[in-house]
Amino acid sequence: MRIIRFLQSGGTPILAAVTDDSRVYRLPQNDFMELVREADEEGKTPLAWIQGIISSGEPIPEMLEELELVVPLEAAEVWACGVTYERSRDARNYEATGGKLDASTFYDKVYEAQRPEIFFKSTAARTVGPGRDLYLRSDSNWQIPEPELGLVLSREGRIVGYTVGNDMSCRDIEGENPLYLPQAKMWKGSCSIGPAIRLVETVEDPYSFQIVCRIFREGEKVVEGSASTGQLKRKLDELVSYLLRDNTIFDGTVLLTGTCIVPPDEFTLLDGDRVEIEIEGIGVLSNPVKSQVAGSIPV
Known part of the structure; x- marks a missing residue:
């Protein structure tokens, strides 16, 4: 359901x-x-x-x-987790070292640490639903979608549903300095969720979700990747427990659980692209991508 x-x-x-x-x-x-x-x-x-x-x-x-x-719900807050998959760790290392292969950085420590990376991603005003425009950040030249399983939480932190999320990311800004993470992750139109919420009691195993990301340019598919939530380094309840520590959350808070699908390192999104993220059993979240135009994005 x-x-x-x-x-x-x-x-x-x-x-x-x-x-x-x-x-x-x-x-x-x-x-x-x-x-x-x-x-x-x-x-x-x-x-x-x-x-x-x-x-x-x-x-x-x-x-x-x-x-x-x-949007299936107007989430007052969207939070996100980072470096929860090995592929994400490797991509972050690549960014932070200026493109060195097999380099190690503090992202390895985050991947292995007891405490996960959790950051504030979006608000209802910055989050769009299926079919709505996502926007490129004007001061970044290396931007990608991040396909993620989203957890819909009650104010007590109970997982009540699953949705699809797109955590848009600026790889160049984050790679320049990790302290720039908020700017690399959060701007108007930088997050989408939908198209539906899958009721938690209808999912036998949340670690068997299959995730597919497709990017289209001028009608042609230019990127496709797939992954499984079974590749998650951490358990979903573990991620939720850290979000709740000394924190107040709202009914309908969404927690994005990290990405395992990263486009090729030479790829960046362009104006006119379209991103499709599919999670079997939830649906396909499809969004056009647009360049920023001053004053064009409603608050």
């Missing part, structure tokens, strides 16, 4: 459930975390609560592909 939000005529977002046979059912709540709270109050899982609703309802006539999807 997946949860989506789509725009009805007039532009109002509608919360809906998508069954495994792709039928779409409208839900009475305005947002996903409201649904989770109501299910908790009734002592049910969100899946059981939804099944009770749709058992006496009818699906909408539109097909899923016909709907204009928006």
